[in-house]
Amino acid sequence: MKMAKTKKKINLIISYIFLIILGIIMIYPLLWMFSASFKTNNEIFSSLSLIPKQIVSGGYFAGWKGSGQYSFDLYFLNTFIMVIPTVLFTIISSLLVAYGFARFKFRFKKPLFALVIASLMLPTEVVIIPRYMLFNSLNWLNSYLPFIVPAAFATYSFFIFMLVQYIRSIPRELDESAFIDGCSSFAILTKIIVPLCKPALISVGIFQFVWRWNDFLNPLIYISSVRKYPLSLALRMTLDVTDTISWNQVMAMSVLSLVPPVLLFFFTQKYFVEGIATSGLKG
Protein backbone atom coordinates (compact mmCIF):
# COMPACT_ATOMS: atom_id res chain seq x y z
CA MET A 1 0.00 0.00 0.00
CA LYS A 2 2.72 2.40 0.98
CA MET A 3 4.77 1.48 -2.04
CA ALA A 4 1.85 2.16 -4.35
CA LYS A 5 1.53 5.57 -2.77
CA THR A 6 5.17 6.51 -3.29
CA LYS A 7 4.97 5.20 -6.82
CA LYS A 8 2.01 7.46 -7.44
CA LYS A 9 3.89 10.37 -5.99
CA ILE A 10 6.88 9.73 -8.25
CA ASN A 11 4.58 9.54 -11.24
CA LEU A 12 3.08 12.84 -10.27
CA ILE A 13 6.45 14.51 -9.96
CA ILE A 14 7.55 13.16 -13.32
CA SER A 15 4.36 14.52 -14.88
CA TYR A 16 4.94 17.95 -13.41
CA ILE A 17 8.54 18.04 -14.59
CA PHE A 18 7.44 16.98 -18.05
CA LEU A 19 4.70 19.61 -18.18
CA ILE A 20 7.04 22.35 -17.01
CA ILE A 21 9.72 21.46 -19.56
CA LEU A 22 7.11 21.34 -22.29
CA GLY A 23 5.78 24.70 -21.16
CA ILE A 24 9.25 26.20 -21.42
CA ILE A 25 9.68 24.79 -24.93
CA MET A 26 6.30 26.18 -25.96
CA ILE A 27 6.90 29.66 -24.60
CA TYR A 28 10.62 29.99 -25.26
CA PRO A 29 10.24 31.09 -28.92
CA LEU A 30 7.86 33.85 -27.89
CA LEU A 31 10.04 35.05 -25.03
CA TRP A 32 13.07 34.86 -27.26
CA MET A 33 11.37 37.04 -29.85
CA PHE A 34 10.51 39.56 -27.16
CA SER A 35 14.10 39.70 -25.89
CA ALA A 36 15.53 39.74 -29.43
CA SER A 37 13.58 42.92 -30.09
CA PHE A 38 15.76 44.62 -27.46
CA LYS A 39 19.05 43.15 -28.62
CA THR A 40 21.59 44.53 -31.04
CA ASN A 41 21.63 42.87 -34.45
CA ASN A 42 24.91 41.14 -33.66
CA GLU A 43 23.66 39.66 -30.47
CA ILE A 44 20.48 38.29 -32.04
CA PHE A 45 22.50 35.83 -34.04
CA SER A 46 24.87 34.64 -31.37
CA SER A 47 23.03 34.34 -28.11
CA LEU A 48 20.38 32.05 -26.68
CA SER A 49 19.97 34.16 -23.61
CA LEU A 50 16.62 35.74 -22.90
CA ILE A 51 18.31 38.69 -21.24
CA PRO A 52 20.02 41.08 -23.68
CA LYS A 53 23.60 41.99 -22.80
CA GLN A 54 22.79 45.54 -23.64
CA ILE A 55 19.21 46.67 -23.91
CA VAL A 56 18.59 48.76 -26.99
CA SER A 57 15.22 50.18 -27.86
CA GLY A 58 16.39 51.29 -31.28
CA GLY A 59 14.59 48.36 -32.89
CA TYR A 60 11.29 49.80 -31.73
CA PHE A 61 11.94 53.38 -32.76
CA ALA A 62 13.49 52.63 -36.12
CA GLY A 63 11.06 49.79 -36.78
CA TRP A 64 8.02 51.91 -35.99
CA LYS A 65 9.15 54.60 -38.39
CA GLY A 66 9.39 52.01 -41.15
CA SER A 67 11.63 52.10 -44.14
CA GLY A 68 9.15 53.43 -46.65
CA GLN A 69 6.74 56.28 -46.83
CA TYR A 70 4.52 55.18 -43.99
CA SER A 71 5.03 54.25 -40.37
CA PHE A 72 3.46 51.60 -38.22
CA ASP A 73 0.81 53.85 -36.69
CA LEU A 74 -0.85 53.83 -40.09
CA TYR A 75 -0.62 50.02 -40.36
CA PHE A 76 -2.06 49.58 -36.88
CA LEU A 77 -4.86 51.99 -37.65
CA ASN A 78 -5.57 50.22 -40.95
CA THR A 79 -5.76 46.87 -39.21
CA PHE A 80 -8.26 48.17 -36.69
CA ILE A 81 -10.35 49.82 -39.41
CA MET A 82 -10.40 46.53 -41.28
CA VAL A 83 -10.92 44.18 -38.35
CA ILE A 84 -13.34 45.93 -35.98
CA PRO A 85 -16.30 46.37 -38.38
CA THR A 86 -15.71 42.85 -39.68
CA VAL A 87 -15.92 41.47 -36.16
CA LEU A 88 -19.01 43.48 -35.22
CA PHE A 89 -20.87 42.50 -38.39
CA THR A 90 -19.90 38.88 -37.90
CA ILE A 91 -21.36 38.87 -34.40
CA ILE A 92 -24.63 40.54 -35.42
CA SER A 93 -25.26 38.56 -38.59
CA SER A 94 -24.26 35.21 -37.11
CA LEU A 95 -26.51 35.82 -34.12
CA LEU A 96 -29.56 36.62 -36.26
CA VAL A 97 -29.04 33.57 -38.46
CA ALA A 98 -28.29 31.26 -35.56
CA TYR A 99 -31.45 32.45 -33.79
CA GLY A 100 -33.47 31.66 -36.91
CA PHE A 101 -32.06 28.16 -37.14
CA ALA A 102 -32.11 27.37 -33.45
CA ARG A 103 -35.58 28.58 -32.53
CA PHE A 104 -37.94 28.38 -35.49
CA LYS A 105 -39.46 25.70 -37.60
CA PHE A 106 -39.66 26.47 -41.28
CA ARG A 107 -39.62 24.70 -44.58
CA PHE A 108 -36.28 23.40 -45.83
CA LYS A 109 -34.71 24.07 -42.46
CA LYS A 110 -32.81 20.81 -42.44
CA PRO A 111 -31.30 21.06 -45.93
CA LEU A 112 -30.47 24.73 -45.35
CA PHE A 113 -28.69 23.96 -42.12
CA ALA A 114 -26.89 21.14 -43.88
CA LEU A 115 -25.63 23.78 -46.32
CA VAL A 116 -24.30 25.84 -43.42
CA ILE A 117 -22.36 22.80 -42.23
CA ALA A 118 -21.22 21.94 -45.75
CA SER A 119 -19.89 25.44 -46.37
CA LEU A 120 -17.83 25.00 -43.22
CA MET A 121 -15.81 22.49 -45.15
CA LEU A 122 -15.59 24.46 -48.37
CA PRO A 123 -12.00 25.60 -48.71
CA THR A 124 -11.72 29.34 -49.37
CA GLU A 125 -9.18 28.54 -52.08
CA VAL A 126 -11.99 27.25 -54.29
CA VAL A 127 -13.99 30.46 -54.19
CA ILE A 128 -11.21 32.99 -54.00
CA ILE A 129 -10.74 33.66 -57.73
CA PRO A 130 -14.42 34.32 -58.54
CA ARG A 131 -14.68 36.40 -55.38
CA TYR A 132 -11.72 38.41 -56.55
CA MET A 133 -13.37 38.94 -59.95
CA LEU A 134 -16.64 39.87 -58.25
CA PHE A 135 -14.98 42.43 -55.99
CA ASN A 136 -13.04 43.73 -58.95
CA SER A 137 -16.21 44.33 -60.95
CA LEU A 138 -17.77 46.06 -57.93
CA ASN A 139 -14.66 48.24 -57.62
CA TRP A 140 -14.07 46.99 -54.09
CA LEU A 141 -10.46 45.96 -54.56
CA ASN A 142 -7.93 47.86 -52.48
CA SER A 143 -10.60 48.65 -49.91
CA TYR A 144 -11.79 46.85 -46.80
CA LEU A 145 -15.22 46.07 -48.25
CA PRO A 146 -14.20 42.52 -49.31
CA PHE A 147 -13.70 41.84 -45.60
CA ILE A 148 -16.60 43.74 -44.10
CA VAL A 149 -19.48 43.02 -46.49
CA PRO A 150 -19.22 39.20 -46.48
CA ALA A 151 -19.11 39.35 -42.68
CA ALA A 152 -22.36 41.34 -42.67
CA PHE A 153 -23.93 38.50 -44.68
CA ALA A 154 -22.98 35.78 -42.21
CA THR A 155 -20.52 33.97 -44.45
CA TYR A 156 -18.56 32.62 -41.49
CA SER A 157 -20.55 29.42 -41.03
CA PHE A 158 -18.37 28.31 -38.16
CA PHE A 159 -19.79 31.03 -35.94
CA ILE A 160 -23.38 30.30 -36.98
CA PHE A 161 -22.84 26.71 -36.00
CA MET A 162 -21.27 27.68 -32.70
CA LEU A 163 -24.14 30.02 -31.78
CA VAL A 164 -26.83 27.55 -32.86
CA GLN A 165 -25.33 25.00 -30.49
CA TYR A 166 -25.32 27.56 -27.72
CA ILE A 167 -28.84 28.89 -28.25
CA ARG A 168 -30.18 25.36 -28.29
CA SER A 169 -28.90 24.90 -24.78
CA ILE A 170 -31.05 27.80 -23.51
CA PRO A 171 -34.41 26.52 -22.24
CA ARG A 172 -37.26 27.30 -24.60
CA GLU A 173 -39.63 27.94 -21.71
CA LEU A 174 -37.98 31.33 -21.30
CA ASP A 175 -38.93 32.35 -24.83
CA GLU A 176 -42.42 31.05 -24.38
CA SER A 177 -43.15 32.93 -21.21
CA ALA A 178 -41.77 36.10 -22.78
CA PHE A 179 -44.05 35.48 -25.74
CA ILE A 180 -47.07 35.22 -23.47
CA ASP A 181 -46.02 38.53 -21.97
CA GLY A 182 -46.37 39.99 -25.47
CA CYS A 183 -42.77 40.06 -26.63
CA SER A 184 -42.15 39.91 -30.34
CA SER A 185 -39.63 37.40 -31.61
CA PHE A 186 -37.10 40.19 -32.03
CA ALA A 187 -37.69 41.34 -28.45
CA ILE A 188 -37.16 37.77 -27.29
CA LEU A 189 -33.88 37.78 -29.13
CA THR A 190 -32.64 41.02 -27.62
CA LYS A 191 -34.09 40.63 -24.13
CA ILE A 192 -33.62 36.93 -23.47
CA ILE A 193 -31.29 35.26 -25.95
CA VAL A 194 -28.63 37.96 -26.15
CA PRO A 195 -28.05 38.30 -22.39
CA LEU A 196 -27.87 34.53 -21.96
CA CYS A 197 -25.67 34.15 -25.02
CA LYS A 198 -23.14 36.70 -23.90
CA PRO A 199 -20.29 34.23 -23.34
CA ALA A 200 -20.81 32.69 -26.77
CA LEU A 201 -21.05 36.10 -28.43
CA ILE A 202 -17.82 37.17 -26.79
CA SER A 203 -16.21 33.94 -28.00
CA VAL A 204 -17.30 34.70 -31.55
CA GLY A 205 -15.91 38.19 -31.25
CA ILE A 206 -12.50 37.21 -29.97
CA PHE A 207 -12.01 34.30 -32.33
CA GLN A 208 -12.95 36.42 -35.28
CA PHE A 209 -10.78 39.27 -34.04
CA VAL A 210 -7.70 37.08 -33.73
CA TRP A 211 -8.29 35.33 -37.05
CA ARG A 212 -8.86 38.55 -38.99
CA TRP A 213 -5.98 40.23 -37.21
CA ASN A 214 -3.62 37.43 -38.25
CA ASP A 215 -5.08 37.01 -41.73
CA PHE A 216 -2.47 37.31 -44.42
CA LEU A 217 -3.75 35.66 -47.60
CA ASN A 218 -6.89 37.79 -48.04
CA PRO A 219 -5.19 41.17 -47.54
CA LEU A 220 -2.42 39.98 -49.84
CA ILE A 221 -4.97 39.42 -52.58
CA TYR A 222 -7.34 42.31 -52.03
CA ILE A 223 -5.12 45.15 -50.79
CA SER A 224 -2.57 46.52 -53.22
CA SER A 225 -1.52 49.97 -52.07
CA VAL A 226 0.90 50.30 -49.16
CA ARG A 227 -1.16 53.13 -47.73
CA LYS A 228 -3.93 50.63 -46.99
CA TYR A 229 -1.72 47.79 -45.76
CA PRO A 230 -2.75 46.06 -42.56
CA LEU A 231 -0.02 44.86 -40.18
CA SER A 232 0.33 41.42 -41.72
CA LEU A 233 1.33 42.87 -45.08
CA ALA A 234 3.48 45.59 -43.52
CA LEU A 235 5.43 43.01 -41.55
CA ARG A 236 6.10 40.97 -44.62
CA MET A 237 7.26 44.11 -46.36
CA THR A 238 9.93 44.66 -43.71
CA LEU A 239 11.48 41.38 -44.84
CA ASP A 240 12.01 42.24 -48.48
CA VAL A 241 12.78 45.95 -48.46
CA THR A 242 16.51 45.83 -47.84
CA ASP A 243 19.28 43.33 -48.53
CA THR A 244 20.45 43.25 -44.97
CA ILE A 245 17.44 42.87 -42.76
CA SER A 246 17.63 44.69 -39.43
CA TRP A 247 16.34 41.77 -37.46
CA ASN A 248 15.81 43.65 -34.25
CA GLN A 249 13.44 46.02 -36.03
CA VAL A 250 11.57 43.13 -37.59
CA MET A 251 11.35 41.41 -34.22
CA ALA A 252 10.23 44.59 -32.49
CA MET A 253 7.38 45.14 -34.95
CA SER A 254 6.46 41.46 -34.82
CA VAL A 255 6.20 41.69 -31.05
CA LEU A 256 3.98 44.76 -31.27
CA SER A 257 1.76 43.09 -33.84
CA LEU A 258 1.10 40.29 -31.38
CA VAL A 259 0.25 42.57 -28.46
CA PRO A 260 -3.49 43.02 -29.20
CA PRO A 261 -4.23 39.29 -29.65
CA VAL A 262 -2.14 38.37 -26.60
CA LEU A 263 -3.84 40.97 -24.41
CA LEU A 264 -7.23 39.85 -25.63
CA PHE A 265 -6.32 36.24 -24.92
CA PHE A 266 -5.20 36.91 -21.36
CA PHE A 267 -8.24 39.00 -20.50
CA THR A 268 -10.80 36.71 -22.07
CA GLN A 269 -9.21 33.28 -21.74
CA LYS A 270 -12.29 31.81 -20.13
CA TYR A 271 -14.29 32.54 -23.28
CA PHE A 272 -11.66 31.16 -25.58
CA VAL A 273 -11.70 27.85 -23.79
CA GLU A 274 -15.48 27.80 -23.42
CA GLY A 275 -16.00 28.80 -27.03
CA ILE A 276 -13.95 26.04 -28.46
CA ALA A 277 -15.32 23.51 -26.01
CA THR A 278 -19.00 24.27 -26.77
CA SER A 279 -18.53 24.28 -30.49
CA GLY A 280 -16.49 21.12 -30.27
CA LEU A 281 -15.09 21.81 -33.69
CA LYS A 282 -12.30 23.93 -34.79
CA GLY A 283 -8.65 24.32 -33.96
Add this chain to the structure above:
Amino acid sequence: MAITKASKQKNKKNMAGVTKDSLFKKSPAYLYILPWVLGFLMFQLYPFIASFIYSFTDFSILKPMTFVGLNNYIKMFTADRLFWPSLKATFLYVLIAVPGKLIFALFIALVLNMKLKFINFFRTVYYLPSILGGSVAISILWRFLFSRQGTVNVLLKTLGLPSADWLGSPNLALGTMGLLVVWQFGSSMVLFLAGLKNIPTELYEAARVDGAGKTRSFFKITLPLLSPIIFFNLIMQTINAFKEFNAPYLITQGGPLNSTYLYGMMLYENAFSFLKMGYASAQSWVLFIIIMLFTALTFKSSPYWTFYDDGGDF
Protein backbone atom coordinates in the same frame (compact mmCIF):
# COMPACT_ATOMS: atom_id res chain seq x y z
CA MET B 1 -53.21 17.49 -48.16
CA ALA B 2 -52.13 20.85 -46.86
CA ILE B 3 -54.92 20.89 -44.34
CA THR B 4 -54.11 17.49 -42.93
CA LYS B 5 -50.49 18.40 -42.67
CA ALA B 6 -51.27 21.64 -40.90
CA SER B 7 -53.66 20.01 -38.47
CA LYS B 8 -51.15 17.29 -37.80
CA GLN B 9 -48.59 19.87 -36.92
CA LYS B 10 -51.07 21.65 -34.75
CA ASN B 11 -51.80 18.47 -32.87
CA LYS B 12 -48.15 17.88 -32.31
CA LYS B 13 -47.65 21.33 -30.93
CA ASN B 14 -50.77 21.28 -28.83
CA MET B 15 -49.20 18.54 -26.86
CA ALA B 16 -46.19 20.68 -26.17
CA GLY B 17 -48.25 23.79 -25.44
CA VAL B 18 -50.45 26.14 -27.39
CA THR B 19 -48.18 29.13 -27.05
CA LYS B 20 -45.36 27.44 -28.89
CA ASP B 21 -47.57 27.02 -31.93
CA SER B 22 -48.48 30.67 -32.24
CA LEU B 23 -44.93 31.67 -31.47
CA PHE B 24 -43.59 29.71 -34.40
CA LYS B 25 -46.36 30.76 -36.73
CA LYS B 26 -46.03 34.47 -36.30
CA SER B 27 -42.32 34.50 -36.33
CA PRO B 28 -40.47 35.70 -39.39
CA ALA B 29 -37.89 32.91 -39.39
CA TYR B 30 -36.87 33.56 -42.96
CA LEU B 31 -36.12 37.15 -42.13
CA TYR B 32 -33.57 36.01 -39.57
CA ILE B 33 -31.78 33.66 -41.89
CA LEU B 34 -32.02 36.03 -44.86
CA PRO B 35 -28.52 37.50 -44.38
CA TRP B 36 -27.05 34.04 -44.56
CA VAL B 37 -29.15 33.06 -47.60
CA LEU B 38 -27.97 36.13 -49.51
CA GLY B 39 -24.39 35.79 -48.34
CA PHE B 40 -24.37 32.13 -49.22
CA LEU B 41 -25.67 32.81 -52.72
CA MET B 42 -23.34 35.75 -53.41
CA PHE B 43 -20.13 34.78 -51.68
CA GLN B 44 -20.22 31.00 -51.60
CA LEU B 45 -22.53 29.34 -54.10
CA TYR B 46 -21.95 31.74 -56.96
CA PRO B 47 -18.13 31.70 -56.66
CA PHE B 48 -18.23 27.94 -56.21
CA ILE B 49 -20.07 27.44 -59.50
CA ALA B 50 -18.15 30.19 -61.24
CA SER B 51 -14.79 28.65 -60.38
CA PHE B 52 -16.01 25.37 -61.88
CA ILE B 53 -16.86 27.17 -65.12
CA TYR B 54 -13.62 29.16 -65.00
CA SER B 55 -11.72 25.90 -64.78
CA PHE B 56 -12.58 25.22 -68.43
CA THR B 57 -11.38 28.61 -69.59
CA ASP B 58 -8.28 30.64 -70.12
CA PHE B 59 -8.53 34.13 -68.68
CA SER B 60 -7.13 36.64 -66.28
CA ILE B 61 -8.05 40.03 -64.96
CA LEU B 62 -6.28 41.47 -68.02
CA LYS B 63 -7.34 38.92 -70.59
CA PRO B 64 -10.86 38.08 -71.85
CA MET B 65 -12.23 34.62 -71.27
CA THR B 66 -11.87 31.86 -73.86
CA PHE B 67 -13.14 28.31 -73.43
CA VAL B 68 -10.45 25.70 -73.68
CA GLY B 69 -12.38 22.58 -72.75
CA LEU B 70 -10.43 20.15 -70.62
CA ASN B 71 -7.08 21.67 -71.55
CA ASN B 72 -6.37 23.04 -68.07
CA TYR B 73 -6.86 19.65 -66.50
CA ILE B 74 -4.85 17.86 -69.17
CA LYS B 75 -2.03 20.34 -68.84
CA MET B 76 -2.07 20.03 -65.07
CA PHE B 77 -1.83 16.25 -65.06
CA THR B 78 0.61 15.82 -67.94
CA ALA B 79 2.63 18.96 -68.65
CA ASP B 80 2.95 20.99 -65.45
CA ARG B 81 6.23 19.91 -63.94
CA LEU B 82 5.35 21.57 -60.62
CA PHE B 83 1.93 19.97 -60.12
CA TRP B 84 2.86 16.45 -59.02
CA PRO B 85 5.79 17.48 -56.79
CA SER B 86 3.53 20.05 -55.15
CA LEU B 87 0.79 17.49 -54.60
CA LYS B 88 3.30 15.07 -53.15
CA ALA B 89 4.76 17.70 -50.82
CA THR B 90 1.26 18.65 -49.70
CA PHE B 91 0.29 15.07 -48.90
CA LEU B 92 3.52 14.60 -47.01
CA TYR B 93 2.92 17.81 -45.10
CA VAL B 94 -0.61 16.74 -44.14
CA LEU B 95 0.72 13.36 -43.09
CA ILE B 96 3.37 14.91 -40.84
CA ALA B 97 1.42 17.80 -39.41
CA VAL B 98 -2.07 16.46 -38.70
CA PRO B 99 -1.32 13.16 -36.91
CA GLY B 100 1.61 14.83 -35.16
CA LYS B 101 -0.57 17.58 -33.80
CA LEU B 102 -3.53 15.38 -32.84
CA ILE B 103 -1.52 12.63 -31.16
CA PHE B 104 0.50 15.13 -29.21
CA ALA B 105 -2.65 17.05 -28.22
CA LEU B 106 -4.31 13.85 -27.03
CA PHE B 107 -1.27 12.79 -25.07
CA ILE B 108 -0.96 16.11 -23.25
CA ALA B 109 -4.70 16.22 -22.60
CA LEU B 110 -4.44 12.79 -20.95
CA VAL B 111 -1.55 13.96 -18.76
CA LEU B 112 -3.39 17.15 -17.77
CA ASN B 113 -6.51 15.15 -16.99
CA MET B 114 -4.77 13.30 -14.15
CA LYS B 115 -6.27 15.77 -11.69
CA LEU B 116 -3.12 17.83 -11.52
CA LYS B 117 -2.89 21.22 -9.91
CA PHE B 118 -2.18 24.35 -11.93
CA ILE B 119 -4.05 22.78 -14.83
CA ASN B 120 -5.40 26.19 -15.85
CA PHE B 121 -1.91 27.62 -15.91
CA PHE B 122 -0.57 24.85 -18.15
CA ARG B 123 -3.61 25.07 -20.39
CA THR B 124 -3.01 28.78 -20.88
CA VAL B 125 0.67 28.31 -21.68
CA TYR B 126 0.03 25.50 -24.15
CA TYR B 127 -2.87 27.28 -25.79
CA LEU B 128 -1.13 30.59 -26.44
CA PRO B 129 0.79 29.40 -29.54
CA SER B 130 -2.51 28.40 -31.17
CA ILE B 131 -3.72 31.98 -30.90
CA LEU B 132 -0.63 33.45 -32.50
CA GLY B 133 0.51 30.66 -34.79
CA GLY B 134 -1.28 31.85 -37.91
CA SER B 135 0.28 35.30 -37.86
CA VAL B 136 2.99 36.67 -40.08
CA ALA B 137 5.06 37.46 -36.98
CA ILE B 138 5.29 33.80 -36.03
CA SER B 139 6.20 32.75 -39.57
CA ILE B 140 9.01 35.30 -39.46
CA LEU B 141 10.08 33.98 -36.09
CA TRP B 142 10.12 30.41 -37.37
CA ARG B 143 12.15 31.42 -40.37
CA PHE B 144 14.67 33.04 -38.07
CA LEU B 145 14.80 30.36 -35.36
CA PHE B 146 15.46 27.58 -37.86
CA SER B 147 17.76 29.47 -40.21
CA ARG B 148 21.34 28.28 -40.62
CA GLN B 149 22.69 30.64 -37.96
CA GLY B 150 19.40 30.60 -36.10
CA THR B 151 18.71 30.03 -32.46
CA VAL B 152 17.96 26.31 -32.79
CA ASN B 153 21.37 25.64 -34.27
CA VAL B 154 23.08 27.79 -31.65
CA LEU B 155 21.31 25.73 -29.01
CA LEU B 156 22.36 22.45 -30.61
CA LYS B 157 25.97 23.62 -30.80
CA THR B 158 26.06 24.61 -27.14
CA LEU B 159 24.71 21.18 -26.28
CA GLY B 160 27.45 19.63 -28.42
CA LEU B 161 25.01 18.29 -30.97
CA PRO B 162 25.40 18.57 -34.73
CA SER B 163 23.51 21.46 -36.26
CA ALA B 164 21.36 21.15 -39.35
CA ASP B 165 20.13 23.28 -42.19
CA TRP B 166 16.51 23.07 -41.09
CA LEU B 167 14.95 25.15 -43.82
CA GLY B 168 17.67 24.83 -46.45
CA SER B 169 17.69 21.09 -46.89
CA PRO B 170 14.94 19.46 -48.94
CA ASN B 171 14.74 16.58 -46.47
CA LEU B 172 14.15 18.73 -43.42
CA ALA B 173 12.25 21.81 -44.56
CA LEU B 174 8.83 20.20 -44.71
CA GLY B 175 9.27 18.66 -41.28
CA THR B 176 10.34 22.01 -39.84
CA MET B 177 7.13 23.51 -41.18
CA GLY B 178 5.17 20.59 -39.76
CA LEU B 179 6.69 21.37 -36.39
CA LEU B 180 5.06 24.79 -36.52
CA VAL B 181 1.68 23.04 -36.73
CA VAL B 182 2.51 20.68 -33.87
CA TRP B 183 3.58 23.67 -31.79
CA GLN B 184 -0.03 24.83 -32.07
CA PHE B 185 -1.42 21.65 -30.53
CA GLY B 186 -3.14 23.64 -27.76
CA SER B 187 -6.43 24.22 -29.55
CA SER B 188 -6.99 20.51 -30.13
CA MET B 189 -5.80 19.77 -26.61
CA VAL B 190 -8.45 22.03 -25.10
CA LEU B 191 -11.11 20.17 -27.06
CA PHE B 192 -9.82 16.80 -25.98
CA LEU B 193 -9.62 17.99 -22.40
CA ALA B 194 -13.27 19.07 -22.51
CA GLY B 195 -14.17 15.67 -23.95
CA LEU B 196 -12.22 13.81 -21.29
CA LYS B 197 -14.01 15.73 -18.54
CA ASN B 198 -17.31 14.44 -19.91
CA ILE B 199 -16.39 10.79 -19.54
CA PRO B 200 -18.06 9.51 -16.35
CA THR B 201 -15.50 8.21 -13.85
CA GLU B 202 -17.83 5.33 -12.96
CA LEU B 203 -16.92 3.75 -16.28
CA TYR B 204 -13.28 3.54 -15.27
CA GLU B 205 -14.18 2.23 -11.84
CA ALA B 206 -16.37 -0.45 -13.34
CA ALA B 207 -13.59 -1.40 -15.73
CA ARG B 208 -11.14 -1.66 -12.85
CA VAL B 209 -13.51 -3.89 -10.89
CA ASP B 210 -13.75 -6.08 -13.98
CA GLY B 211 -9.97 -6.34 -13.95
CA ALA B 212 -9.12 -4.09 -16.89
CA GLY B 213 -5.71 -2.43 -16.76
CA LYS B 214 -4.92 1.16 -17.66
CA THR B 215 -4.04 0.46 -21.29
CA ARG B 216 -7.17 -1.57 -21.75
CA SER B 217 -9.48 1.06 -20.33
CA PHE B 218 -7.78 3.65 -22.50
CA PHE B 219 -8.54 1.69 -25.66
CA LYS B 220 -11.96 0.47 -24.56
CA ILE B 221 -13.31 3.58 -22.82
CA THR B 222 -11.33 6.75 -23.40
CA LEU B 223 -10.65 6.42 -27.09
CA PRO B 224 -14.17 5.35 -28.14
CA LEU B 225 -15.81 8.10 -26.10
CA LEU B 226 -13.45 10.72 -27.47
CA SER B 227 -13.79 9.48 -31.02
CA PRO B 228 -16.45 12.01 -32.17
CA ILE B 229 -14.16 14.87 -31.13
CA ILE B 230 -11.16 13.21 -32.74
CA PHE B 231 -13.23 12.74 -35.87
CA PHE B 232 -14.16 16.42 -36.22
CA ASN B 233 -10.65 17.53 -35.40
CA LEU B 234 -9.20 15.19 -37.96
CA ILE B 235 -11.42 16.59 -40.70
CA MET B 236 -10.93 20.26 -39.88
CA GLN B 237 -7.20 19.97 -39.31
CA THR B 238 -6.72 18.07 -42.54
CA ILE B 239 -8.63 20.66 -44.55
CA ASN B 240 -6.53 23.40 -42.95
CA ALA B 241 -3.29 21.58 -43.67
CA PHE B 242 -4.25 20.92 -47.29
CA LYS B 243 -4.70 24.61 -47.96
CA GLU B 244 -1.75 25.92 -45.92
CA PHE B 245 -0.40 29.07 -47.48
CA ASN B 246 1.39 31.27 -44.93
CA ALA B 247 4.14 28.85 -43.99
CA PRO B 248 5.46 28.03 -47.46
CA TYR B 249 4.98 31.57 -48.72
CA LEU B 250 6.61 33.33 -45.79
CA ILE B 251 9.10 30.82 -44.41
CA THR B 252 10.58 28.98 -47.37
CA GLN B 253 9.08 30.52 -50.54
CA GLY B 254 8.40 26.93 -51.57
CA GLY B 255 12.04 25.94 -51.58
CA PRO B 256 14.52 24.34 -51.35
CA LEU B 257 14.09 22.51 -54.66
CA ASN B 258 10.31 22.98 -54.38
CA SER B 259 10.25 20.61 -51.42
CA THR B 260 7.83 22.90 -49.58
CA TYR B 261 5.95 24.20 -52.61
CA LEU B 262 2.56 23.39 -51.08
CA TYR B 263 -0.66 23.34 -53.04
CA GLY B 264 -1.98 26.57 -51.53
CA MET B 265 1.10 28.44 -52.63
CA MET B 266 0.99 26.97 -56.13
CA LEU B 267 -2.64 28.08 -56.43
CA TYR B 268 -1.85 31.58 -55.27
CA GLU B 269 1.07 31.97 -57.65
CA ASN B 270 -0.82 30.70 -60.65
CA ALA B 271 -3.83 32.90 -59.94
CA PHE B 272 -2.27 36.11 -58.71
CA SER B 273 1.40 36.13 -59.71
CA PHE B 274 1.23 34.48 -63.14
CA LEU B 275 -2.39 35.58 -63.69
CA LYS B 276 -3.46 32.20 -65.06
CA MET B 277 -6.83 32.38 -63.43
CA GLY B 278 -8.58 29.72 -65.48
CA TYR B 279 -5.78 27.29 -64.82
CA ALA B 280 -5.69 28.14 -61.11
CA SER B 281 -9.46 27.57 -60.94
CA ALA B 282 -8.94 24.08 -62.33
CA GLN B 283 -6.30 23.49 -59.69
CA SER B 284 -8.60 24.76 -56.99
CA TRP B 285 -11.23 22.26 -58.10
CA VAL B 286 -8.73 19.43 -57.95
CA LEU B 287 -7.94 20.51 -54.39
CA PHE B 288 -11.64 20.62 -53.60
CA ILE B 289 -12.16 17.10 -54.95
CA ILE B 290 -9.21 15.78 -52.96
CA ILE B 291 -10.58 17.33 -49.79
CA MET B 292 -14.07 15.99 -50.50
CA LEU B 293 -12.69 12.51 -51.14
CA PHE B 294 -10.80 12.63 -47.91
CA THR B 295 -13.83 13.88 -45.97
CA ALA B 296 -16.08 11.27 -47.54
CA LEU B 297 -13.59 8.54 -46.70
CA THR B 298 -13.40 9.72 -43.11
CA PHE B 299 -17.18 9.85 -42.85
CA LYS B 300 -17.52 6.44 -44.44
CA SER B 301 -14.99 4.92 -42.12
CA SER B 302 -16.36 6.67 -39.05
CA PRO B 303 -18.97 4.02 -38.08
CA TYR B 304 -16.07 1.65 -37.58
CA TRP B 305 -14.18 3.85 -35.21
CA THR B 306 -16.37 6.60 -33.85
CA PHE B 307 -18.88 6.00 -31.14
CA TYR B 308 -21.96 8.13 -30.52
CA ASP B 309 -23.98 7.29 -27.48
CA ASP B 310 -26.97 9.14 -28.88
CA GLY B 311 -26.83 7.28 -32.16
CA GLY B 312 -25.10 10.15 -33.90
CA ASP B 313 -28.13 12.40 -34.16
CA PHE B 314 -27.19 16.00 -34.66
